[in-house]
Amino acid sequence: MNITFYSMEKLRRQLEENQEEFIAFCEEESREKPRKLARQLAKHKGQPVVLLCGPSGSGKTTTANRLAEELHALGFPARAISMDHYFLPAINPNVPRDKNGEIDFESPHRLDIPLLSKQMEDIFACRPIYVPYYDFPTQSRKPGFLFQRQPDEFVIFEGIHALNPLVTGAALDFSSRIYISVRTRLRFENGECLHPSHIRLMRRLLRDSRYRGRSFLETMDLLPSVTAGEEDHILPFKRFADYELDSFVPYEGAVYAGLLTETNLPSHRLTGKLRRFLRFLPSLSQESVPGDSLLREFIGGLED
Template sequence: MVKFAAVSSINREAADPQSFIKLSEDNYSAYIAEAAQRAILSEKPIILLSGPSGSGKTSAALRLEKCLKEQGHSAHTLSMDNYFLPIDEESAKELPRDEDGNIDLESPLRLDIPLFSEHLRKLAAGEEFDMPRFDFATQSRSGSVKMSRRNDEIVIIEGIHALNPTVTGDTHKFAMCMYVSVRTRLRSADGSLLHPRHIRLMRRLCRDKLFRKRQYEESFRMFASVSRGEDLYITPYKSRADFDIDTFIAYEASVYKNFLLDGLTAQKDTELAKFPACEEILKFLGELDPVAPEYVPSASMIREFIGGSELNY
């Protein structure tokens, strides 16, 4: 179900930022608590957690792990990113390509599916295996680590393809499936709406600029490819989820304004002018009253994109 949040209402709440933030974070925490309870009741040893880029799935997985531990259950989180295939001159010939001939970075075929499938079954059975480590800087594997699951342990596996049957196969006997994404649209004063995909793009713009040294133009340019990948490989399988989490945080765009408005405004008449999403985001950022980043709790999902998180990503 699609939900809406009026910019005018957000601004009214932002006049008392601490109360607004507490209410918003409590709402998100309620999702996590319910997800943990559902996982416990399912009595399944694996949680497969999927969501598109910028959905906050890593934070959701880590918060879920923490919540399960607080309720007396052993749990840990694994990232499917470790199963990416290396990209070198030889292997690049075999990797999937998009319509423009570039390596399709969103395709599930970028994963070592046979190895992941083998390890997923071993994990469910409590057998030991050597999980690879993927180094994004070199796009190669950098060793491995011994991994196994104890009998009473719940393992959360997060990744964009965690619900794709091409990758995970038939897992209903041993895995609970969860899907996280932004499901809420922002509504401006004139009634226009900001699509959830653009809220996630705000998150990516912050993260890419702050931690990945990407210029805004590169992030916007990648947005088309990322969106294409979502439509082909991720959203078609969200119906497989046993539980959904709306990761929209009511005050988050008001925080992102501090990081994005000036920079995007300064460049909007340059190469960014060819990206309609830039104009849409600027419209909403211009209407929102800012909320200072210092107020954001250290365990908030927002910290995944602006830094300063207490979670170990």
């Protein structure tokens, strides 16, 4: 997928001229991507497992659910399953550790690879399985649910290691593979750009504070390990993807401008650049974001 650029000056004009119309346009464009992809997947019924991979903050969960909805609309039952539920319990002696003895959350060995591999083969063969449930607060595995794929049903596995042959190698023979990330760069007329990884960082700052109990500073402190994990365990396997999706939503920066402020962004070499870009945009309230928007994966629901 080619890298694209979006003019900051143009974006500000669009937001100032007609916010509601522009938001509606962006949302429809965002929904059309999985809609179009679902039509492609439906042509390959012999590949009922869909592997959806992308780095942290790429919008995997929302996209997996939208793909399932679009496949349903085309007449194919579909289910999305998060690979996070295949994490090894924290007490398991095989849980990978970093040099400080802490759990290495970026390692593919964080997953119960034998169980995941077997269940993917069972799913392909329409054999019944018990899909596990991972309880994040206790870092333990709990009873999940009984599942048996029906003929013509698609199962979408989403996770950061979904394209890694070490993790899902057996499924490569009967799967379609998707790589999703932010690919668009925001650019000022003077040529200064906000890299897609910075957009994903803003998403993670908000998501982690709302759903994972992390302060902005804690998320920034984790950034080196997250970045290293992407370079070591995600990007090398992007080449296995059959399809790529850009999850960038043009107006999202204006939403973040009201949530990531001068007072709550910690001092960091990256936050100065974020501030410059966010200050340039008019601020949009959370209420302006549709309840089913991909952005809700990061900023939370309307009740927040």
